[in-house]
Amino acid sequence: MFLPPIQSSSTLFLFLSLFIAFPFIDSSPLPRPGLDLRQVVDCNDLEASFDSSCWNTLNLGRYLDDPETGWSRTAAICIGDEDDAACCLPTEPWTTCYLRLAHGFPGTDCSEINAQDCSYDPALAVDPRIAPYVAYTMKTIYAINDLFTTWYNALQYAASQALSIVQDVINQVDPPQQTNFILRDLLFALTVGLAYVVAPEAGSLTGLLVATATAGRALLKGANQAPTVARGIWPAGTESSQSIQIGDLEIELNNATGITAIMLNSGLELLMNDMPSFVEFASTGMFSGSDSFSLSKEVDGLDVALKTFIVSNAMTSNGWHYTVNLGATRDDIASCVPGSGGSCCTWWALNSPSSNPSMCGDFIWYSDTTMRAFTLTNPNVMNGTVEMLNAIVENEWTTLPLLFDGAYNCSAAGNFGGAPIQIEADGTIDLSCMSQLAEGPSLSKK
Ligand SMILES: *[C@@H]1O[C@H](CO)[C@@H](O)[C@H](O)[C@H]1NC(C)=O
Ligand SMILES: *[C@@H]1O[C@H](CO)[C@@H](O)[C@H](O)[C@H]1NC(C)=O
Ligand SMILES: *[C@@H]1O[C@H](CO)[C@@H](O)[C@H](O)[C@H]1NC(C)=O
Numbered sequence: 001m002f003l004p005p006i007q008s009s010s011t012l013f014l015f016l017s018l019f020i021a022f023p024f025i026d027s028s029p030l031p032r033p034g035l036d037l038r039q040v041v042d043c044n045d046l047e048a049s050f051d052s053s054c055w056n057t058l059n060l061g062r063y064l065d066d067p068e069t070g071w072s073r074t075a076a077i078c079i080g081d082e083d084d085a086a087c088c089l090p091t092e093p094w095t096t097c098y099l100r101l102a103h104g105f106p107g108t109d110c111s112e113i114n115a116q117d118c119s120y121d122p123a124l125a126v127d128p129r130i131a132p133y134v135a136y137t138m139k140t141i142y143a144i145n146d147l148f149t150t151w152y153n154a155l156q157y158a159a160s161q162a163l164s165i166v167q168d169v170i171n172q173v174d175p176p177q178q179t180n181f182i183l184r185d186l187l188f189a190l191t192v193g194l195a196y197v198v199a200p201e202a203g204s205l206t207g208l209l210v211a212t213a214t215a216g217r218a219l220l221k222g223a224n225q226a227p228t229v230a231r232g233i234w235p236a237g238t239e240s241s242q243s244i245q246i247g248d249l250e251i252e253l254n255n256a257t258g259i260t261a262i263m264l265n266s267g268l269e270l271l272m273n274d275m276p277s278f279v280e281f282a283s284t285g286m287f288s289g290s291d292s293f294s295l296s297k298e299v300d301g302l303d304v305a306l307k308t309f310i311v312s313n314a315m316t317s318n319g320w321h322y323t324v325n326l327g328a329t330r331d332d333i334a335s336c337v338p339g340s341g342g343s344c345c346t347w348w349a350l351n352s353p354s355s356n357p358s359m360c361g362d363f364i365w366y367s368d369t370t371m372r373a374f375t376l377t378n379p380n381v382m383n384g385t386v387e388m389l390n391a392i393v394e395n396e397w398t399t400l401p402l403l404f405d406g407a408y409n410c411s412a413a414g415n416f417g418g419a420p421i422q423i424e425a426d427g428t429i430d431l432s433c434m435s436q437l438a439e440g441p442s443l444s445k446k
Contacts, residue, residue, distance in 0.1 A: 041053055041054065041057070043058050044132045046122075046131055050289055051288075052288050052289030053289075054132075055136070055140070055283065055285035058133055060137060060140070065279045075088050075098075077090055086101070093109075093111040093269075094272070094273065094275055095110055095111055096108070096110070096272070098141070099138060102124055102125065102137075103124070103125060104125025110145040111269060111272035113261060114152070124138075143287040143288070143292075144272075144287050146292070147215055147218065147293040148264050148267065148268040150293070150296075151264060152264045153295075154295040154302055155190060158302035158303040158306070159190055159253055159306070162190070162307050162310065163253055165307060165311075166250060169246070169311055173318055173320075173388075177247045178317055179245070179318070180317075181246070181310075182241055183241070183243075183252065185419060186244065186309070187256060187263060188419060189305050189308075189420050189421075190306045191264065192234075192429070193304065194212065194216045195216045195219055195220050196304055196308075197209055197212050197216050197304065198217050198220060209301045211296070212295055214293065215295055217286075222280075222287070223429060224426065224428055226271075226277050226281040226427065228280075229270055229281050229427075234263065249310070304399075307397050308397075308398035308406070308435055309434050311392065311403070312403060312436040312437040315437055318378070319379060319381070320378045320381075320388070320437065320438075321376075321438040321440060322437055322439055323374070323377065328373045333364060333373050338355060345359070345362070345364065346363060347385070347389050360386075361377070361383055362377040363375070363376060363386055363389060365404065369405060370408075372405065374404040376388065403435050406431075406433070406434060406435035410432045410433035413432065415433050
């Protein structure tokens with residue numbers, strides 16, 4: 001899978017084959033820079049900063065993949081031991097070939113995570129007339145590789161953060177250690193973190209998380225355009241269906257980071273080898289602008305999906321479930337407490353129960369987003385709801401909207417009990433099943 005960089009001694013006239021796409025460009029006259037005052041962004045100005053609108057302005061999708069004149073259709077394939085100077089090797093990813101021809105020398109490769117030499121280099125060995133097209137294509141290739149590579153590296157830290165809560169979850173929720181996970185589901189929950197932080201329910205986005213959310217948004221939008229890529233990263237059936245006991249999570253998930261590399265790499269490989277997938281994924285233009293999708297190695301928050309998944313599973317396995325009351329206003333709920341004419345107990349925020357826990361048992365938490373009132377309950381644990389709600393919030397195991405609204409959304413969509421992420425036909429990624437908290441008294445999972 002990991003292709004070595006292409007070695008070639010001949011670097012003469014490498015640029016020639018990039019001209020193959022030239023007839024298409026020539027047929028639509030290049031805009032004349034500076035003549036149109038309304039033109040704020042000049043996509044042909046190599047000195048200007050990259051702008052995401054240029055993917056469309058330059059019609060890069062057509063430049064790359066037009067059925068007749070697109071680069072992918074016209075690039076020559078090397079036959080036999082023919083000099084590979086102006087052609088692509090039969091097994092060479094198109095992006096590797098493209099970068100080789102654009103630079104005029106081999107060695108740049110962006111087709112894998114942590115590829116040996118993948119960094120944007122503005123030096124171009126091409127005709128100035130096609131230089132903007134080539135520069136934008138190269139920039140897009142680099143930005144997508146950068147997202148996948150830094151995402152993978154950030155996952156190491158996210159996994160260790162998520163695993164650091166496991167002992168506390170065992171102590172508080174699952175002393176008998178009876179929760180089991182399917183490895184594949186854990187891997188979904190881990191890798192999907194990038195997309196998950198986009199959810200407003202994940203909490204207020206500050207600092208690094210803002211950058212992460214930007215990357216997650218770009219990823220989701222790209223995947224929306226190119227469902228094959230989403231399926232490449234999160235295949236429907238993987239061999240990793242082994243069952244993992246909660247006490248073994250640490251060993252297993254540390255070991256599994258190798259598998260996450262394979263998952264992310266298969267998505268990236270698809271992009272870098274399959275032109276239509278690349279064009280679809282990049283068609284939002286987000287990867288062609290000046291935004292960076294580099295993730296820092298240590299991003300707090302990238303682990304929230306995995307934590308939500310672990311905690312909610314442990315809760316359900318130990319008898320916790322919720323019941324829901326739809327359509328009540330915040331005032332309705334506030335007025336149901338004793339003293340306001342009712343007898344219910346509410347919990348609004350950390351250490352803020354409306355009533356003495358010993359008088360209540362179950363507590364209601366109200367979701368302002370969805371106007372749903374959730375009651376958390378467990379037939380085996382009397383008086384314990386407040387402690388549980390406090391522990392979840394205080395330890396940042398997850399957020400209550402993600403836990404309750406997510407679980408409800410998952411059930412409402414008929415997906416409860418299934419995989420934690422659902423990839424819809426249109427590429428939309430549904431993350432609500434990351435919460436596996438069961439609804440109703442009788443729904444306790446095995
Ligand atoms: C780690 O993964 C490898 C390959 O998937 C497997 O052979 C090995 O048993 C795993 N180690 C542990 C401790 O589970
Ligand atoms: C719940 O609280 C009441 C009143 O303090 C107490 O008598 C009872 O033992 C508690 N139940 C449990 C299971 O802790
Ligand atoms: C659940 O669905 C509602 C819309 O019905 C949405 O507003 C909310 O953000 C969703 N929450 C989660 C966590 O999926």
